Amino acid sequence: GPLTGKIAYIDLGQMHAMQDGSGYGPQTRVRGLGPAAAQDKGAVAFLIRSVGSDENRMPHTGTTRYVDGHQTIPSFAVSAPDADQISRLIEWGETVRVHLSSTARTYQTTSQNVVGEITGKTHPEQVIVLGSHMDSWDLGTGAIDDGAGGAITVAAAKAIADSGRRPARTLRVIFYGSEEVSQPTPQTGNGGGVYARGQGAALDKHIIAGESDFGADRVYALRLPAGAQGSDFQKAATRVLYPIGVLASDRVETEGGVDVGPMGPLGVPFFGLAQDGTRYFDLHHTANDTLDKIDPAQLNQNVAAWAGLLWLIADSDVDFRAMKPVTPATP
Numbered sequence: 277g278p279l280t281g282k283i284a285y286i287d288l289g290q291m292h293a294m295q296d297g298s299g300y301g302p303q304t305r306v307r308g309l310g311p312a313a314a315q316d317k318g319a320v321a322f323l324i325r326s327v328g329s330d331e332n333r334m335p336h337t338g339t340t341r342y343v344d345g346h347q348t349i350p351s352f353a354v355s356a357p358d359a360d361q362i363s364r365l366i367e368w369g370e371t372v373r374v375h376l377s378s379t380a381r382t383y384q385t386t387s388q389n390v391v392g393e394i395t396g397k398t399h400p401e402q403v404i405v406l407g408s409h410m411d412s413w414d415l416g417t418g419a420i421d422d423g424a425g426g427a428i429t430v431a432a433a434k435a436i437a438d439s440g441r442r443p444a445r446t447l448r449v450i451f452y453g454s455e456e457v458s459q460p461t462p463q464t465g466n467g468g469g470v471y472a473r474g475q476g477a478a479l480d481k482h483i484i485a486g487e488s489d490f491g492a493d494r495v496y497a498l499r500l501p502a503g504a505q506g507s508d509f510q511k512a513a514t515r516v517l518y519p520i521g522v523l524a525s526d527r528v529e530t531e532g533g534v535d536v537g538p539m540g541p542l543g544v545p546f547f548g549l550a551q552d553g554t555r556y557f558d559l560h561h562t563a564n565d566t567l568d569k570i571d572p573a574q575l576n577q578n579v580a581a582w583a584g585l586l587w588l589i590a591d592s593d594v595d596f597r598a599m600k601p602v603t604p605a606t607p
């Protein structure tokens with residue numbers, strides 16, 4: 277092929293930091309599928325400008341994808357300043373030589389989901405899921421991805437437990453295992469897929485699920501299932517959350533998140549407490565993902581938003597599945 281014996285190099289330009297993190301998706305698709313495509317053209321290795329929004333020299337790791345049985349090649353991310361330099365040299369017509377060395381390896385191991393709950397007082401079978409994931413990339417400590425999510429969801433449940441009033445419905449906090457290795461689906465062995473499959477008919481009694489997996493910066497919007505747009509529930513939730521800076525959103529929550537996502541096709545509605553992700557892709561999947569990056573005041577605001585919203589849902593009989601989207605009147 278045209279790349280026989282060469283290193284494939286891709287520089288998509290610097291990723292832009294966005295509040296909703298939307299700059300990340302398009303570049304990760306290239307990172308994920310690029311190595312297999314490069315290998316098909318004869319490349320011996322794959323090198324990409326790190327998919328992150330920072331300008332320091334900490335490259336971001338992340339998954340790559342191969343169709344089963346496809347041969348793999350060593351794949352690397354290079355930090356933004358180093359990518360700038362390589363691209364500059366290529367532009368000048370220099371022959372670029374790169375020395376690569378990797379300690380990465382794949383192996384089989386077993387992960388676990390960790391589940392704790394406050395059992396509902398009058399409707400214990402009605403479950404609300406608060407999700408996050410326990411695994412992380414090993415460059416940093418996984419403080420923002422996703423230690424923060426575990427801390428936020430468990431602290432929200434604890435705030436409700438400490439109030440001395442037990443809610444009518446069950447609050448189930450799940451630390452999912454094995455999120456980072458691939459995206460869970462109802463068929464995969466990730467924690468999210470295994471949980472959804474294992475629940476069987478009990479999923480019909482899952483009222484709603486949400487996930488915290490976007491760092492610890494402040495929550496700015498509440499997203500609800502389509503049927504809840506304009507509902508009395510949305511009005512009540514907005515009254516509770518507005519004083520801490522969380523506004524109602526007309527964007528419908530359809531995904532939930534990577535870990536709770538597999539419950540969606542099986543009928544479970546989702547909520548989303550959208551966080552400010554402007555800093556998230558400066559840090560995530562790098563050696564800089566450490567506890568000192570977490571702002572305690574913003575972390576507390578997350579806990580307050582989760583606790584306030586979850587109390588409203590857990591101690592009510594609101595039925596998100598029964599709420600049908602309001603059809604706009606025809607003019």
Ligand SMILES: [Zn+2]
Nearest residue numbers: 409421422489
């Ligand atoms: Zn994560």
